[in-house]
Amino acid sequence: MIPSWLQPFYPFAPQRFTTPGGARMSYLDEGGRGQGSVPVSAPLTEAVLMLHGNPTWSFYYRDLVKTLAPSFRCIVPDHIGMGLSEKPETYAYTLGQRIDDIAALVAHLGLTRVHLVVHDWGGAIGFGFAARHPDLIGRIVILNTGAFPSTRIPARIALCKSAFPGTALVRGLNGFAWPATWMSMSRRVLSADEKRGYLLPYDSRAHRVAVNAFVKDIPLSTEHPSWPALVATAAGIEQFKRNPVLIIWGGRDFCFNDSFYDEWRKRLPGAETLYLADAGHYVLDDAGDEVRPRIEAFFNAGKESGS
DSSP: OOOTTTTTTOOOOOEEEEOTTSOEEEEEEEOOSTTTTSOTTSOOOEEEEEEOOSSOOGGGGHHHHHHHTTTSOEEEEOOTTSTTSOOOSSSOOSHHHHHHHHHHHHHHHTOSEEEEEEEETHHHHHHHHHHHOGGGEEEEEEEEEOOSOOOOOOHHHHHHHSTTTHHIIIIISOTTHHHHHHHTOSSSOOOHHHHHHHHGGGOSTGGGHHHHHHHHTOOOSTTSTTHHHHHHHHHHGGGGTTSOEEEEEEEEOSSSOHHHHHHHHHHSTTOEEEEEEEEESSHHHHTHHHHHHHHHHHHHHHHHHTO
16 A cells, blocks of 8 residues: 555556566556547557666656656556565565566566666666567667676675675665665755655565665676676667667766766667766656656657657
8 A cells, every 4th residue: 555645756556466486566557548549448558668776666767657657558567575566585586587577577468569768777677678579679768777797886885785794784774775865866855755755665674685685686797697697688789779769867876877878878879868967876856857858758759750
C-alpha cells in the first residue's frame, strides 16, 4: 500500500508479476490510451520501458511517467529486492538474472515494440535485454549509466563493495541509499519527502539485501561472475547504431563520470546528446524541467516518423 504522504509524488497503482526466479516483482503499467481513443480492452503492445539502477526504484521515474503517460504506455519495474518488489534474502542478484527478469516481464506483457529509458545499472540491464532481443527495440534514452566493462570505481563505492566494512555500512547503516539522496544532486536539494520516497523501501537491514547485492555485483575483473554477461551486453551495443538514441548526461556525476559519456558517444556516434554540465547523477530530479520535455519530444518524433 502506498503511504498517503507519498501519493502526491507517486499516484500510481503498481502491478505484480512473478519472475522466473520465483519472486514477486512490482511494476507500473501506466498510460498510453490517448485521451480515451483506444478501447480499454485493446492491448497496447508498444511501450516505453524505464529501468532504474541502485539504490533507486520506480520512484526515480515518477515525473517522467506523468509526462509521457498521456501519450505512451509506460512500464516501470522495480528490480527484485528493490522498491516495492519482494526482497528475498536468497535470490540470484546478478546481472544475468536481472536481464532474465526483464525479458520475462516483457514476454508476460506481450510487448512487440519496446522503447528504453535507462539509468545507472539499468543501462547494463536494459542493453543486456536489448542485445538478446534487438528486433523488439525502438528508441533509446540513456541517462548517466554504463553498459560496458570499466575498471574505474569511486573509492566510496569500492568501500561499499567490500565484504567488510561494506556490507555493514550498506545493510546496517543504510550507507548507500541514504548518501545517494544528496550526493546524486548538484543543482538543487531533494525535498524531505522526496528523500523519504527514495528511502521508503530500504527501511531495515532485511530490506537492504539487494542494495548490498547490487554493489557487490559490479564486475571489475574477468573473475567476477557477472563479467561474461556485461561483456555480452557491451558487444550488443553495436546493434543499435541505427536506432534513434538520445543521451542525456549530468556532468557532476560522482560515479558515472564523463569517461562513460565519452564511451557512449564513441559506441553510438549518431546519438542526439544533451550534456548538462552542472547536473548530478539523479539527472531526472536535478534537471527535470529541461530533461523531461526533451525526452517527450524525442518520443513524439518517433510517433511522427514511425520509428
